[in-house]
Amino acid sequence: MELDIRIKMNEKLFLRNPEESVLGKKIVKNGLILINKLGFEEFTFKKLSIEISTTEASIYRYFENKHRLLVYLINWYWSYIEYKVVFYTNNMSNPEIKLKTIIKLLVEDPGDKGLNSDFISEQEAYQLIMWEGSKSYLTRNVSKDNKDRLFKPYKDLCERISCTIKEYNPKYKFPHSMASTILEMAHSQKFFMQNLPALTDFSKEQDDKKIILFLESMLFYSIQTK
Amino acid sequence: MELDIRIKMNEKLFLRNPEESVLGKKIVKNGLILINKLGFEEFTFKKLSIEISTTEASIYRYFENKHRLLVYLINWYWSYIEYKVVFYTNNMSNPEIKLKTIIKLLVEDPGDKGLNSDFISEQEAYQLIMWEGSKSYLTRNVSKDNKDRLFKPYKDLCERISCTIKEYNPKYKFPHSMASTILEMAHSQKFFMQNLPALTDFSKEQDDKKIILFLESMLFYSIQTK
DNA sequence: AATAAATAATAGTATTACTATCATTTAGGA
DNA sequence: TCCTAAATGATAGTAATACTATTATTTATT
Numbered sequence: 001m002e003l004d005i006r007i008k009m010n011e012k013l014f015l016r017n018p019e020e021s022v023l024g025k026k027i028v029k030n031g032l033i034l035i036n037k038l039g040f041e042e043f044t045f046k047k048l049s050i051e052i053s054t055t056e057a058s059i060y061r062y063f064e065n066k067h068r069l070l071v072y073l074i075n076w077y078w079s080y081i082e083y084k085v086v087f088y089t090n091n092m093s094n095p096e097i098k099l100k101t102i103i104k105l106l107v108e109d110p111g112d113k114g115l116n117s118d119f120i121s122e123q124e125a126y127q128l129i130m131w132e133g134s135k136s137y138l139t140r141n142v143s144k145d146n147k148d149r150l151f152k153p154y155k156d157l158c159e160r161i162s163c164t165i166k167e168y169n170p171k172y173k174f175p176h177s178m179a180s181t182i183l184e185m186a187h188s189q190k191f192f193m194q195n196l197p198a199l200t201d202f203s204k205e206q207d208d209k210k211i212i213l214f215l216e217s218m219l220f221y222s223i224q225t226k
Numbered sequence: 227m228e229l230d231i232r233i234k235m236n237e238k239l240f241l242r243n244p245e246e247s248v249l250g251k252k253i254v255k256n257g258l259i260l261i262n263k264l265g266f267e268e269f270t271f272k273k274l275s276i277e278i279s280t281t282e283a284s285i286y287r288y289f290e291n292k293h294r295l296l297v298y299l300i301n302w303y304w305s306y307i308e309y310k311v312v313f314y315t316n317n318m319s320n321p322e323i324k325l326k327t328i329i330k331l332l333v334e335d336p337g338d339k340g341l342n343s344d345f346i347s348e349q350e351a352y353q354l355i356m357w358e359g360s361k362s363y364l365t366r367n368v369s370k371d372n373k374d375r376l377f378k379p380y381k382d383l384c385e386r387i388s389c390t391i392k393e394y395n396p397k398y399k400f401p402h403s404m405a406s407t408i409l410e411m412a413h414s415q416k417f418f419m420q421n422l423p424a425l426t427d428f429s430k431e432q433d434d435k436k437i438i439l440f441l442e443s444m445l446f447y448s449i450q451t452k
Numbered sequence: 453a454a455t456a457a458a459t460a461a462t463a464g465t466a467t468t469a470c471t472a473t474c475a476t477t478t479a480g481g482a
Numbered sequence: 483t484c485c486t487a488a489a490t491g492a493t494a495g496t497a498a499t500a501c502t503a504t505t506a507t508t509t510a511t512t
Contacts, residue, residue: 139267199381214403283461
């Protein structure tokens with residue numbers, strides 16, 4: 001069975017829906033790959049247009065600027081992760097197992113086995129979050145963008161984790177902050193491990209198991225009923 | 227008593243030491259203010275040169291590019307925080323009190339009472355870390371920059387916190403990751419509180435007490451001997 | 453007072469981040 | 483199948499960015 005997961009994206013993110021044309025899909029797919037290759041600062045629509053044999057002007061018909069493309073890609077990823085979280089935890093009644101499953105889904109690199117359609121590659125999206133994730137909101141437009149609901153997928157996922165924490169321990173005082181800490185650290189610790197290992201207890205190129213253990217211990221010791 | 231704290235900065239950060247001239251100090255001081263005002267992406271040396279009535283070329287004689295200026299400012303801040311940590315925890319023998327003091331120093335906005343010499347304003351530096359902190363290392367040059375020891379102040383502070391955690395509980399397995407989590411979250415949670423409050427349990431413009439409580443509970447429940 | 457160093461003034465280049473116009477191709481409906 | 487509208491391509495243009503280079507002028511040092 002092969003499912004085509006269709007994620008409804010916020011219309012404010014684009015001028016023309018990239019999912020509805022061949023060019024649009026190429027922009028998104030190869031934009032993601034090129035941002036990963038060059039880094040967001042060095043990435044330009046001009047370079048992307050050469051890569052996919054189109055013109056700058058054509059890309060601008062889809063996205064107002066490269067930051068919107070970034071937020072589009074990041075939103076796709078968080079929506080997709082939430083879909084996976086729902087899919088894998090749906091039948092679970094034990095919030096502890098649920099939370100452990102969520103941490104695994106956040107930390108584990110999808111690698112080759114991840115979704116890799118003609119649209120967005122899950123593995124590339126994972127890399128993007130790690131390197132460029134926080135650049136989506138670390139701008140002077142946060143509040144305006146937030147009003148346009150550009151961060152809804154991230155906030156929804158945070159809310160879902162927060163609810164599961166509450167299920168586990170209704171008395172815990174900081175479920176949202178704990179959820180956003182887990183979300184942020186899942187990728188930060190991985191980034192640190194690979195690039196600034198002195199900031200972690202994991203050695204470069206080590207597997208994800210230790211990060212998962214770290215996050216689990218932090219979460220469960222914190223939310224234990226006292 | 228008025229102390230002039232002199233922080234030795236890594237020489238790779240600049241082409242000419244900005245502390246050694248009036249213009250250099252103006253670049254650093256007003257650069258910080260202007261980055262905070264415009265956001266790092268919108269900030270340019272041209273705009274700064276107009277602000278301080280000099281030329282672009284003159285600024286380029288001090289800093290290779292704006293990213294180096296950013297790292298300079300961020301390093302100054304982390305070195306200064308480490309200085310404060312040493313100053314305030316020097317005479318403490320109890321690691322619990324030490325760690326609580328550190329968290330306070332990280333979270334609390336220095337406000338007007340902070341260091342505000344003719345050089346770098348502590349309060350402005352605090353804002354900078356919150357908004358632009360992670361942009362210092364989220365580039366394709368991390369590894370190269372790391373080899374040039376450009377992140378030493380941050381890593382030193384992380385190491386110091388890590389050691390204090392080890393003092394508290396020598397058996398705890400993840401002292402560095404816990405330290406970097408505290409460091410990152412001190413500013414992220416504050417940023418979220420002010421700009422994306424749905425990601426926290428704190429309401430906009432609330433005081434820092436709750437963030438401190440959150441971080442303390444996360445830290446101490448995690449590192450409790452089991 | 454001489455001289456070295458720092459700064460200002462000016463100019464110039466390739467690239468970025470767009471916007472505009474018009475021609476051509478493609479896709480869908482009558 | 484032809485017609486029309488929509489999408490794309492080709493081309494051009496602009497202001498700003500991220501620099502580098504050159505020369506003149508000011509400032510500090512011996």
